Amino acid sequence: MTPLLEVRNVTRRLPEGAVLVRDVSLALRAGEFMAVTGPSGSGKSSLLYLLGLLDRPSSGEVLLEGQDTARLPASDLAALRLAKLGFVFQFHFLLPEFTALDNVLIPIRRLGRLHGGAARDRAMGLLEAFGLADAHQKLPEQLSGGMRQRCAIARALANDPALILADEPTGNLDSANAAAVFDIFERLVREEGRAVVVVTHDPVLAQRATRQLRLVDGVIVEDTGRG
Ligand SMILES: Nc1ncnc2c1ncn2[C@@H]1O[C@H](COP(=O)(O)OP(=O)(O)OP(=O)(O)O)[C@@H](O)[C@H]1O
Numbered sequence: 001m002t003p004l005l006e007v008r009n010v011t012r013r014l015p016e017g018a019v020l021v022r023d024v025s026l027a028l029r030a031g032e033f034m035a036v037t038g039p040s041g042s043g044k045s046s047l048l049y050l051l052g053l054l055d056r057p058s059s060g061e062v063l064l065e066g067q068d069t070a071r072l073p074a075s076d077l078a079a080l081r082l083a084k085l086g087f088v089f090q091f092h093f094l095l096p097e098f099t100a101l102d103n104v105l106i107p108i109r110r111l112g113r114l115h116g117g118a119a120r121d122r123a124m125g126l127l128e129a130f131g132l133a134d135a136h137q138k139l140p141e142q143l144s145g146g147m148r149q150r151c152a153i154a155r156a157l158a159n160d161p162a163l164i165l166a167d168e169p170t171g172n173l174d175s176a177n178a179a180a181v182f183d184i185f186e187r188l189v190r191e192e193g194r195a196v197v198v199v200t201h202d203p204v205l206a207q208r209a210t211r212q213l214r215l216v217d218g219v220i221v222e223d224t225g226r227g
């Protein structure tokens with residue numbers, strides 16, 4: 001079966017020559033939960049941006065559902081990200097002037113597959129699933145840190161992406177809220193068959209993933225899912 005996402009011999013070099021990611025190849029399938037670990041500056045975020053079509057490799061291929069993305073214009077990449085990928089970052093990036101509900105509704109409306117009540121039902125369903133039903137009219141600043149990050153995850157799932165990419169999503173959370181975020185990721189993988197890639201510094205949380213990818217100096221030094 002075609003992998004959800006495949007990168008082949010991907011290198012990302014800065015114009016002045018520094019190499020952030022060097023000759024990385026991997027395939028990611030539905031139902032995989034992959035933790036990306038490695039020392040600070042080892043290229044974890046750089047790799048995640050390449051996997052998420054937020055950045056382009058200097059060389060190598062990035063295929064989403066078998067489609068080569070190399071020559072797609074930026075607008076097509078943005079459309080693919082909106083429809084097929086969900087992102088969660090260390091900082092929630094919720095829009096401060098919009099309610100929790102509107103933050104989840106905005107990507108649904110931008111994609112335009114669901115309208116009116118159906119769009120609202122989808123957004124409310126996600127907020128309910130993450131314990132935010134009663135908070136749907138609150139602004140981000142009125143939510144706790146854990147609630148904000150769960151709202152950011154609800155937003156990442158708004159358009160039903162097959163793949164969720166998370167960069168240090170628990171970096172600003174206490175251990176209970178961090179564990180709750182990983183509980184959600186496990187559920188998305190086990191019960192819904194999505195794929196999750198999570199960059200984390202936390203070795204205990206990383207062990208909850210089903211696949212471990214370790215980077216040093218932009219190179220994969222361990223990938224338990226290879227083979
Ligand atoms: N656009 C850029 N311009 C210059 N340097 C960059 C750029 N992007 C990344 N870097 C540098 O490349 C290296 C790899 O960065 P990256 O953020 O991918 O590492 P990381 O493993 O995610 O690090 P951390 O764990 O500290 O977040 C770092 O030394 C970083 O400072």
